Amino acid sequence: MQIQGLIILFVFYLCYFMKMFQQxxxxxxxxxxxxxKQGIQKKIEILMKTATILTFIVEIISIYFNTTAFPLIIRIIGMVLGILGNIIFIVSVLTMKESWRAGVSYEEKTDLITSGIYQISRNPAFLGFDLxxxxxxxxxxxxxxxxxxxxxxIMFHLQIKYVEEPFLKxxxxxxxxxYYQKVNRYLGKKTSL
Structure with a gap:
């Protein structure tokens, strides 16, 4: 499982940093x-960035020591979720093309992407992170x-709700x-009555 865990993280962060380098x-x-940014928006983004860095460090330590309290079947489900998260993240980054950013930019103009994977999730990159x-x-x-x-x-959710959604509106x-009325925040289209 250690090799699979490292591969999941490697693929995920390789996509993230390759896109940053390419841009x-x-x-x-x-x-x-x-x-x-100022106020709560700045705090949310700084806390989110800090939480993602700390999560990566704790993930690496956990993989190194091969910690687990779960049976093999749960670990296999975790591996499938991690692979699915990678796929969703990669597809979301590719679909965003040059509009992809880490955090909200008030200076740079980007396009509103509603095609591809964004037809079934307003935030597939965050969904990929979560998975x-x-x-x-x-x-x-x-x-x-x-x-x-x-x-x-939780910080990803707060970022979406209090930073990204107000900015996009x-x-x-x-x-x-x-778009907001048609597609759910994480997964699925909204049904109209």
Whole structure:
């Protein structure tokens, strides 16, 4: 399981950093966490960035020591969730093309992406993150990993709700509101009565 856990993390972060590097070569600043923001939005983004770094460190330690309290079947389910999270994350980053950012940028103009995977999730990249965290958590369960992963997932949710959604409503107005009414935050289309 250690090799599989390392591969899941390697693929996930390889995609993340390759996209950042590719955008940097094009003159695009990808990381906007905490930049140009104030108050609660700045705190949320800084806490989210801190939680993701800490989660990565605890994941690596947990994989190294091969910690787990779960039976093999739960660990296998975790591996499947981690792989699924990678697929969803990679597809979401590829679908966003050059509009993908880590954090909200008030300076750079991006497009509102509503096609591809974004037809069934308004936030598939965050869904991918969540699935990788839950998957690694199932594979290498321990209290520290559970607590920090849960904190990171909560911070992602707060980022979406209090930073990204208000920004998108302001930036794309009716286009975003129409999209917001059609597609769920994490998974599925909304049904109209």
């Amino acid at each position: 940097r070569k094009q003159g695009i600043q990808t990381d906007h966490m905490g930049k140009g 990788v965290y839950v998957g690694i958590g199932f594979m290498f369960f321990n209290t520290a990993l559970a607590v920090i992963s849960f904190l990171a997932i 302001q930036e794309f107005k009716d286009d975003y509101l129409h």
